[in-house]
Amino acid sequence: MLTELITLLTCDGLEGDDLADCVARIEASPADPELEWIEGDGPAAFMQFAILAELGDFVAIGDKVDELHEEISEQFADPLPAFPGQEMPAAEYFQWLDGQLAARPTPYEILLWGNHFDDNLYAFIVRRKDTARVLDLADGLGLLAERATRRQLT
Numbered sequence: 734m735l736t737e738l739i740t741l742l743t744c745d746g747l748e749g750d751d752l753a754d755c756v757a758r759i760e761a762s763p764a765d766p767e768l769e770w771i772e773g774d775g776p777a778a779f780m781q782f783a784i785l786a787e788l789g790d791f792v793a794i795g796d797k798v799d800e801l802h803e804e805i806s807e808q809f810a811d812p813l814p815a816f817p818g819q820e821m822p823a824a825e826y827f828q829w830l831d832g833q834l835a836a837r838p839t840p841y842e843i844l845l846w847g848n849h850f851d852d853n854l855y856a857f858i859v860r861r862k863d864t865a866r867v868l869d870l871a872d873g874l875g876l877l878a879e880r881a882t883r884r885q886l887t
Contacts, residue, residue: 744863796854
């Protein structure tokens with residue numbers, strides 16, 4: 734399950750030994766003494782953080798929506814239109830962004846990754862056709878993820 738999840742979160746960006754090593758580090762995260770500070774029941778809390786740590790090149794991070802927009806836009810060879818405005822509420826922004834990503838030659842969707850570690854938003858850009866599977870896999874592993882257009886995570 735975890736290998737498939739990582740493959741989909743990275744849009745096939747990790748393969749072979751790189752993928753296997755990444756998955757092994759995430760699976761070992763509950764025993765990592767450097768992660769003692771993580772609070773939670775069971776391995777899912779550790780894996781929630783370890784996935785972010787391991788997939789730093791594949792996740793957009795921002796403490797405000799305009800910063801997140803810049804990070805998301807940088808992931809594409811053909812950048813997104815400029816951030817639509819400082820006064821736009823986050824829910825409205827994510828609806829606007831969803832339309833932009835759906836219109837791309839390969840349609841994408843933003844998934845927000847649950848974060849109880851700091852005040853940032855963590856977003857994965859996944860192929861739209863993979864969204865339901867990513868959410869099913871995350872749920873099966875006890876991980877928190879959701880569509881940005883249905884944002885409830887903080």
